[in-house]
Amino acid sequence: MNADPAEAGEGPLLEVSNLSKEFFIAGSIFGGMRKLSALSDISFSVTKGETLAIVGESGCGKSTLGRTILRLIESTDGQILWEGKDLAAFDDETLRMQRRNMQIIFQDPIASLDPRMTVGQIIGEPLTIFEKTLSKAERAEKIRAIMTTVGLTPEMVNRYPHEFSGGQAQRIGIARALVSRPDLLICDEPVSALDVSIQAQIINLLIELKQQFQLTMLFISHDLSVVRYIADRVLVLYLGRVMEIAPKSKLFSTPMHPYTRALLSAAPVPNPRLARERKRIPLEGDIPSPLNPPSGCVFRTRCPFAREKCAESRPQLRPLDTGQKVACHFAEELAQEVKDMVQ
Amino acid sequence: MSFDTPEGEVSAVTGLNIDVAHGETLAIVGESGSGKSQSFLATMGLLTRNGHATGRAMLDGKDLLAMDRNELDKHRGREISMVFQDPMTAFNPMLRLSRQLTETLAIHKGLTQGAAHIQAIEMLERVGIPDPEKRIATYPYQLSGGMRQRAMIAMALLCRPKVLIADEPTTALDVTIQAQILELFADLKREFGMALVLITHDLGVVAALADRIAVMYAGRIVEEASCDELFERPRHPYTRALLQSTPRADEDAATLYVIPGQPPNLQRLPAGCSFMPRCPSAVESCRLAPPPLEPVARDHKAACFRARELEEMV
Numbered sequence: 001m002n003a004d005p006a007e008a009g010e011g012p013l014l015e016v017s018n019l020s021k022e023f024f025i026a027g028s029i030f031g032g033m034r035k036l037s038a039l040s041d042i043s044f045s046v047t048k049g050e051t052l053a054i055v056g057e058s059g060c061g062k063s064t065l066g067r068t069i070l071r072l073i074e075s076t077d078g079q080i081l082w083e084g085k086d087l088a089a090f091d092d093e094t095l096r097m098q099r100r101n102m103q104i105i106f107q108d109p110i111a112s113l114d115p116r117m118t119v120g121q122i123i124g125e126p127l128t129i130f131e132k133t134l135s136k137a138e139r140a141e142k143i144r145a146i147m148t149t150v151g152l153t154p155e156m157v158n159r160y161p162h163e164f165s166g167g168q169a170q171r172i173g174i175a176r177a178l179v180s181r182p183d184l185l186i187c188d189e190p191v192s193a194l195d196v197s198i199q200a201q202i203i204n205l206l207i208e209l210k211q212q213f214q215l216t217m218l219f220i221s222h223d224l225s226v227v228r229y230i231a232d233r234v235l236v237l238y239l240g241r242v243m244e245i246a247p248k249s250k251l252f253s254t255p256m257h258p259y260t261r262a263l264l265s266a267a268p269v270p271n272p273r274l275a276r277e278r279k280r281i282p283l284e285g286d287i288p289s290p291l292n293p294p295s296g297c298v299f300r301t302r303c304p305f306a307r308e309k310c311a312e313s314r315p316q317l318r319p320l321d322t323g324q325k326v327a328c329h330f331a332e333e334l335a336q337e338v339k340d341m342v343q
Numbered sequence: 344m345s346f347d348t349p350e351g352e353v354s355a356v357t358g359l360n361i362d363v364a365h366g367e368t369l370a371i372v373g374e375s376g377s378g379k380s381q382s383f384l385a386t387m388g389l390l391t392r393n394g395h396a397t398g399r400a401m402l403d404g405k406d407l408l409a410m411d412r413n414e415l416d417k418h419r420g421r422e423i424s425m426v427f428q429d430p431m432t433a434f435n436p437m438l439r440l441s442r443q444l445t446e447t448l449a450i451h452k453g454l455t456q457g458a459a460h461i462q463a464i465e466m467l468e469r470v471g472i473p474d475p476e477k478r479i480a481t482y483p484y485q486l487s488g489g490m491r492q493r494a495m496i497a498m499a500l501l502c503r504p505k506v507l508i509a510d511e512p513t514t515a516l517d518v519t520i521q522a523q524i525l526e527l528f529a530d531l532k533r534e535f536g537m538a539l540v541l542i543t544h545d546l547g548v549v550a551a552l553a554d555r556i557a558v559m560y561a562g563r564i565v566e567e568a569s570c571d572e573l574f575e576r577p578r579h580p581y582t583r584a585l586l587q588s589t590p591r592a593d594e595d596a597a598t599l600y601v602i603p604g605q606p607p608n609l610q611r612l613p614a615g616c617s618f619m620p621r622c623p624s625a626v627e628s629c630r631l632a633p634p635p636l637e638p639v640a641r642d643h644k645a646a647c648f649r650a651r652e653l654e655e656m657v
Contacts, residue, residue: 057517058488165605196376196544197602200588204601222518225547225592229599252592266522267592268547272570274593275551280526283475283519286487302519 011084012045013183013216014069019078021061021068021240025291027061036065036290039240042078043317050181051210051217053231053248055224055263059290061240062220066186069218070102071095100130103177107189109169119172120157123147126180142179142321149212150175151205153253167198172203176214185210186218191226203229226265228252236260239290239298242317246324256326258334259299305334344378344385344562347393352607356382356562359398360636363506368532368539370549370570373559377607379542382559383508384434387413387425402506421451424499428511430491434483439492440467441479444498447636466497473526489520496527500535508540513548525552546589550574555642558582561607561617564636568643578645578654580625581618616647624649 005198021039039061046052055061067073069080071087080087082098089204103126106112113122124143127134134142144154149172161169170190177185186207192201207230210217221227227234227248234251236244236259244257255261262281269275283302294301301312309329317327328334344356351476356378363369369473373379377390385396398595400407402423407415419425427433434443444466445459460479467475470493483491492512499507509528513521529552532539543549549556550570557567558579566579577583587600604621615630622629628648639654647653 073427167605195606196546196585197374197588197606200590200599200601203590203599206599222553223590224518224592226593227612228595229590252595262519264592266518268518268521268545268550269593270546270550270574270586270591271587271593272550272553275547280522283523286489286520287517 011050012081013083015045015079015081015084016069017043017079017081019065019068019080020036020076021064021073022076029272034291037240037291037293039068039075040291042237042240044235044245046184046216046218049214051219051232053219053221053227053234054237055221055227055234055264056237057222057287059239059287060237061290062237063188065237066104066188066220070099070103070104070186072148085266097130100126100180102184102186102187103180103182103184104186105173105177105190107193109166109173109193110161110164112132112173113169115161118158118160119147119152119164122161122172123175123179126176130180145176146175146179150178150209151201163171165198166194167201170194170202174202175208178209181213182215184216184218184247186220189222190219192221192223199226206230224252224263236263239288239293241298242325242327243299244324245317246322246326250322250324252320254335255340256320256322256324256335257299257328258303258305258329262302294317305330305337344381344390344394344396346391346395347354348610350610354562354595354612355394355609356396358635359556359562359564361564361567363540365538366532366536367555368541370541370543370553370556371559372543372546372549372556374544374606376561376609377559378508379544379559380634381511383425383540383542387419387423387508388412389425390565417451420502420504421502423506423508424504425508425510426492426499426512428514430488431483433492433495436483439480439482440494444479444494444501447498447501463497463501467500468499469495469496470497470531471523472497472506473642478576488516489523492516492524492591493527496524496531500531503535504537506538506540508542510542511544514539514543514545519611519639521548528552528635546574546586547591558585561612562609563617563633563646564644565618565641565647566645567636568640568645572640572643575639576643576654578639578643578650579618579624579647580649582645584623596609602629624653 019042023036023038024033025036054065056062068075120143124139127139127142147154149201152171191202219230231246231248235242237257243259255264262283265280285302288301296311296313297315300306315327315329316328319325345352345354345631359382384390390396396408421612444463445456448454448459448462464475464479467479472478472490472493486494512586513524541549553570555569556573557564560581566582577586584602590599602621607617615632616634619629620626634646634648636644639645639650
């Protein structure tokens with residue numbers, strides 16, 4: 001769904017159109033490369049201050065998407081516009097300086113921190129690149145300030161990553177990402193490696209920081225329950241393709257794609273009565289290999305409602321009256337059917 | 344249960360008393376370091392070399408902890424077996440499934456290779472592996488994560504154990520696959536009637552499956568109750584906090600409750616209640632001694648001095 005520029009007062013911060021990423025991986029020992037389509041024809045836009053969640057299971061391409069937007073991985077096809085300017089057209093130096101505006105935090109907080117650097121060096125590194133003119137004292141002050149903001153004690157500045165717990169290490173990662181005051185923060189499964197009690201701390205911290213720094217966020221996650229707390233809109237990926245894009249409230253109340261519905265019905269619910277009573281939309285089998293995706297709709301091999309047409313033609317992502325976009329030939333027809341089934 | 348470490352002996356689990364009845368599903372819920380996995384690794388004789396367990400672990404009247412290796416080998420895999428979070432590390436990557444599955448039957452049941460092969464295929468089919476005759480000849484890496492988990496469950500069930508211990512069996516799986524595996528557990532439980540011990544960090548995972556739940560914190564059980572009772576009337580402040588800080592996909596909520604602070608360092612546990620430093624309801628007496636696990640209602644125990652007075656605050 002494109003944001004209404006008139007309403008927002010400006011164009012989208014980030015606009016992705018028809019983005020594709022193919023990897024070529026070694027085939028058999030007899031040679032030959034096989035094409036893996038990690039992302040196919042992805043289009044969406046993000047307005048300033050918005051949090052868009054990107055949801056899907058393993059192999060759906062959600063992490064590749066985050067990295068492609070940062071140009072940590074180069075796309076194969078399509079266009080990424082940053083404030084209306086084509087990211088691919090940036091030369092290396094412009095891209096480098098532009099990156100202060102777009103930062104990322106990762107799933108494994110400890111592994112994403114250099115073990116030989118102190119916390120101060122890690123957090124301060126973006127400043128050495130983006131704010132070369134800072135005096136030592138100014139730099140130290142910025143590091144102290146951001147540490148306090150993310151809930152770290154500034155006295156820890158000379159410690160090494162291994163001395164920190166997973167939750168604290170994730171705070172270090174967040175501090176490093178925010179010290180250069182980016183506009184966009186990409187969060188790649190930032191809480192999935194954390195214990196429940198720590199996960200809640202980090203989710204709430206991200207929500208706070210989003211307000212405080214007026215961040216735009218891409219929140220990549222496999223976990224719809226986490227997304228429900230943090231997202232404004234949700235994009236559902238399956239095998240490298242967009243299945244549905246919807247405002248959060250719509251996605252959780254009236255999901256229109258059978259895959260979204262299945263994901264929701266599979267999410268564990270910490271309520272025994274509800275958990276026993278609710279009916280699941282059973283998804284048979286495994287996610288197909290992205291090396292050999294099904295013809296037509298990529299979800300059809302697991303879709304309980306698949307028909308002949310689904311194998312023959314690929315459903316395009318199309319807008320519905322409800323304000324969401326969905327890639328399913330039979331979305332409207334199925335809506336009632338599935339509703340009856342689940343309730 | 345304790346571990347020798349370079350910093351001295353660290354107590355990982357203290358005074359754990361728990362039982363599971365025939366056919367019952369007991370869930371052990373806790374965060375990292377709560378001792379939930381170590382407790383059951385100990386009963387299987389699977390502690391690392393620096394680990395020691397004292398006490399008793401009775402399986403139908405026989406003490407597993409008192410057995411020597413030979414004797415234990417006669418029981419584990421046969422009467423009590425275990426599945427793990429990561430099937431890739433539980434299987435030998437160099438051996439075909441057939442070898443790994445038939446081995447158990449040959450050792451414990453004395454079956455011939457041919458008979459074992461047939462039973463192994465039947466079990467693979469039972470756990471929902473399509474084309475089991477073909478799949479049994481594959482190596483573990485050739486299976487998807489979900490299929491590997493099914494294969495490991497098949498291996499654990501081959502000898503029809505009385506007790507199956509499942510340690511975070513769905514944590515590494517995608518959510519739609521997790522739902523499949525949880526449903527499989529429910530079916531198998533009905534069919535085989537074994538007792539199931541489900542160890543997990545995720546309260547959502549156990550809600551549909553557990554009969555009874557024990558919540559662990561810093562090496563102790565802090566609360567134990569029937570499943571519905573625990574979710575509807577949690578008495579221990581930790582259980583309550585855990586429930587409130589679990590994100591839910593099924594309802595809107597403005598913010599998540601946050602348990603302040605960090606889980607305790609087992610090397611420096613407070614003298615009193617381990618949860619006290621993070622507890623919103625702590626009072627001075629919580630500092631003095633660890634609260635015992637005591638009945639607070641029917642089928643419901645909690646280790647909190649204030650469990651009774653906190654009841655009305657739910």
